[in-house]
């Protein structure tokens with residue numbers, strides 16, 4: 409690619425690196441810093457179920473950072489896997505219902521390391537009671 413002003417000995421106005429136009433006439437959107445997601449296997453997640461008001465359970469995925477993990481994409485995956493609703497709360501991914509076993513399996517298959525991973529002293533998933 410030849411630059412428009414390449415070789416001009418003087419008056420070399422700044423040009424856009426994307427479209428090659430002068431910066432004044434360029435209409436490209438400003439450069440966005442694309443976050444780089446970390447490899448799942450470098451991250452450890454902790455899962456647990458929590459009772460919310462109204463006797464409703466949610467399963468919480470904790471330990472990930474929105475700076476290194478695509479929370480929105482992961483949430484979509486987890487919601488689809490469980491067929492349940494979910495949301496992002498602070499740095500947690502919250503899935504409706506008791507999905508501990510399913511989420512542990514899903515995240516493990518995605519390569520995440522699971523801390524603990526057992527429902528301790530609480531209700532267990534999939535017992536149907």
Ligand SMILES: [Zn+2]
Nearest residue numbers: 424427434436
């Ligand atoms: Zn441009």
